[in-house]
Amino acid sequence: MTYVVTEACIRCKYMDCVSVCPVDCFYEGANMLVIKPDECIDCGVCEPECPANAILADTVAEAAPWLALNAEMAAIWPSIREKREPPPDADTWKDVAGKRALHFSRAPGGREAQGR
Template identity: 60%
Template sequence: MTYVVTESCIRCKYTDCVDVCPVDCFREGPNFLVIDPDECIDCTLCVAECPVEAIYAEDDVPDGQRHFIALNAELARQWKPIVERREPLADADEWAAVKDKLGELKR
């Protein structure tokens, strides 16, 4: 099983999760992070670190966000690894509680 980054991360991109990942499985896009399912070792460390609760075990991804499983796998093949914590996007706090942000995702 792998972990999956879901919609809450879009336009926030807090990277606290990256800092605790022992295998560097996170990939970075312009305004979103994903987890490479081939690299994730199911350690669960990232889940508690995410301030917007965007990370779920694959089996626990909410029904309305299950498409993020395939999206993480797809984008992980295209985006470069991120291996250290960075500042979140400038307006991350404004976007943290916004729902239905998939249309905001930049590839």
């Protein structure tokens, strides 16, 4: 079993999960995070930390379509090991459904990409 980041993270990217992960298995895209399945130790400490409820166990049906995306993006996005501030409009996007089709970006994240 592993945990995956789902659509709810898109445009929110709160990063509370990053600060509790004992194995640094989060990777950062321009507007969301993902978990590298091969690095996740299934501890589950990240799941309750996410204000957007974007992290699910891969055994949950809603997580299935996100498992491959997490693995794919973790292979090309940079690792993130420390929590930073979320985007200023994160709360606006927190409960918006259907974000993947219009707002998902394959672009990598990180301080350089965000001009921080």
